[in-house]
Amino acid sequence: MSSQQPPQAPYRAVVMGVAGSGKTSVGEALAARLGLPFEDADTFHPPANVAKMREGIPLTDADREPWLEIIGRWLVDHPDGAIVTCSALKRAYRDTLRRFVPEVPFLHPYGKASLVLERMSLRSATTDHFMPVTLLESQYATLEGLQDDEAGITLDLRRSVDELVDDSIAYLQGRRGHSHL
Ligand SMILES: Nc1ncnc2c1ncn2[C@@H]1O[C@H](COP(=O)(O)OP(=O)(O)OP(=O)(O)O)[C@@H](O)[C@H]1O
Numbered sequence: 181m182s183s184q185q186p187p188q189a190p191y192r193a194v195v196m197g198v199a200g201s202g203k204t205s206v207g208e209a210l211a212a213r214l215g216l217p218f219e220d221a222d223t224f225h226p227p228a229n230v231a232k233m234r235e236g237i238p239l240t241d242a243d244r245e246p247w248l249e250i251i252g253r254w255l256v257d258h259p260d261g262a263i264v265t266c267s268a269l270k271r272a273y274r275d276t277l278r279r280f281v282p283e284v285p286f287l288h289p290y291g292k293a294s295l296v297l298e299r300m301s302l303r304s305a306t307t308d309h310f311m312p313v314t315l316l317e318s319q320y321a322t323l324e325g326l327q328d329d330e331a332g333i334t335l336d337l338r339r340s341v342d343e344l345v346d347d348s349i350a351y352l353q354g355r356r357g358h359s360h361l
């Protein structure tokens with residue numbers, strides 16, 4: 181009998197959630213810890229989408245569809261592992277991403293809008309991020325949390341970024357042996 185272990189599956193994951201929930205902070209730190217490439221899906225938004233959000237107008241399904249496909253292709257282009265953020269607010273949006281990478285797990289920092297609003301307000305005061313706090317209500321109204329049949333984990337965004345990375349890694353390691361990602 182061979183003592184060789186099967187090759188380790190690479191980690192690919194999407195950090196999802198409403199604006200200001202910590203996707204970038206957690207995704208970047210997670211990718212750094214795992215030594216993987218990282219991309220923030222905001223960089224894939226066409227300028228028209230960014231302009232819309234800057235004006236406080238929520239994106240529609242039609243605005244998001246081509247953007248989701250770019251993110252799906254980005255994941256396909258990183259078969260050796262990668263972490264990407266993507267709001268992926270609706271189940272149907274996550275279905276689009278799964279058309280590209282069927283077993284991709286979603287890590288979802290989630291919590292009360294009041295705390296996210298506080299963090300976004302602080303961010304707006306200190307950076308020139310395009311996303312206005314006024315859009316947070318529509319982000320929550322659009323959000324459909326992970327369903328039981330979806331690969332992924334809902335994380336408590338009150339925890340520190342480091343703790344959220346610990347939680348994410350524990351979850352991803354737990355999936356090992358159960359998936360091809
Ligand atoms: N777990 C955390 N604890 C404390 N502060 C946090 C945490 N996560 C994020 N923050 C802070 O909250 C703000 C929003 O976080 P971040 O930009 O990572 O969210 P995001 O989901 O990527 O937002 P967006 O989608 O709007 O770009 C930032 O100022 C960040 O430093």
Ligand SMILES: O=C(O)[C@H](O)[C@@H](O)[C@H](O)[C@H](O)CO
Nearest residue numbers: 198199200222239267268311
């Ligand atoms: O689907 C959406 O409405 C968008 O992706 C937003 O979520 C923002 O781009 C992001 O959160 C930046 O603040």
